[in-house]
Amino acid sequence: MEEGKSVTLDAKAPNTIEARDVTVAFGEILALDHFTVDVPRGMIGLLGPNGSGKSTFIKTVLGLVKPTGGSVTVNGLDSSVQFMEIRDRVGYMPEHDCLIETMTGIELVSYMGRISGMTKNDSITRGHEVIDFVGLGEHRYRPISTYSTGMKQRVKLAQAIVHDPEIIFLDEPMNGLDPTGRDDMLDLIDRIARSEKSILLSSHILPDIERLCKDVIIISSGRAIVQGDLDDLMSGDRERVRMTIRGPPEKLRSFIDQLSRVCAVLTVAEGFRESIVTVAKVENSSEIFRLAKTEGVQVRSLEPDRISLEDVFLKAVKGVA
């Protein structure tokens, strides 16, 4: 058995992928427009509206699309020159159907393992291992044409990890899955990420990104418009405080009325015997607790206002639009 071309990787580099001024055009359409991004290690969410350039970015990294300008490096390897070395170290789960339906699950996964440079014996052993991991069970021996959408997604994931890549691109892995299937898929992705793999997860389902990702990159109109730590992005406006209060409706109303005299009440969301109130940050929060005690309501939580990923996404995308 001969070893593939030896390539020195910068495994300690803080970023797995660095894109600088990348431009990709399909005829008149500019898919990536001076796209610049640093993808850190770990679990990264890739967000963007349809046609924003997410898949084009992934394909550019894999060397499937040639940029007309700029540069992309993956673990220090230049994607325009060393794309073969990069592909050995990258796993790709495409968004759309792409499986060879005449093959069985195990045949396809081990076949892809061999094309990725595994020996026949290794690919068979490893194929069974990853099929066990994705939970395909005995269905592995059935032709893929008979699989459900959930099973196909599992095989797609298995073929992406069979060669133990360092970086894994998952393009809409939850597509077409029911809630249970989606939960299983998220769990699988989480377990892969725990083995120190860098995963770039492209998804439209924002709560999934929130659940799994440490960092997020938002792409719109071919540009990376927001990137950073998810907690930082969602920490929102630190000048606002959100509180949850509980009590009889009339006491809640009275408390909010009194509160508005102490600080600016920005929003009120009323529920059954519970309200969520956002106020401008107050210097002394003990004043709020004193008021609550006086009015006979419970303050269940008091924390800096945190915005949702959806808010971050919409704000970023609409800002560009």
Next chain:
Amino acid sequence: MMGLSPIEYHPWNGKRTEHGRRFVVIAESILRRSIGSRWFLAVLIIGTFLTFALPIIFTAISPHEGLVAEDMASQLNNGVFFIFLLILAALVCSDLIAEDKRSNSLVLYMSRALDSEGYLSGKFLGAAATLSIFAFVPPLILAVTTIVTQSGSDYLSSVEVLGSTLVAGIWMTLLFIPLGLLISSLTDKKTYAAVATFMIVFVLGIVAGLFAENDVNWMLLGPQLVMTLSIDAIYGVDLPDGMNAWLLLLACIAYTVIPMAVTYILLKRRE
């Protein structure tokens, strides 16, 4: 489905094979799949029986001086052999690219350390290995049987014909693959590709026959006649009067190099 104790992800610590050797995996898969296809096996068995089995048996039991070039050329220029070769080529080549287009699995190949050249080489080699079972091995067995059972002592000229048979076998194996691959790359339906490969060869043969009345070189428009004449040339049999050998060479290139180049360009564009 996941069970109570989910299986954790484990790394793989093996060594990768060289990039340049991975196309062989594709070829091997094509060969294995074709041999496992009952349609392929049925045509192969019937074709081999009709074209080679009886001549091999007959040669083995009947007296003969040695292996003669004209006899081998006429054996390989048999119309039944051509029909079966064409059916097998159409069957094998039809789904090589069409199926990957239909299932969109080209992206799976191209996202791995495999370029268009490697992909196409794998497909070509796989088809060649499969077709050689019919176009290369039986003629070779026939030639070897003839030599082993010959009564004459001129083994040198027999071995010379055996060498020509090796070349002819390789040439017949490869001749229709580029055309089959090209047609397979133009559609995503393997049935269309198979029928189209078959029909194009036949229609060109008919057109060639019509025009050949005016000029014998028009024969070179038909793939069957290109095969027949090129086999004659390989065995050193005289070409028909008025036939231009350079045009024959050009026709051979036109049926192999050009379809292969077009297939490659189409693949690059799709990539």
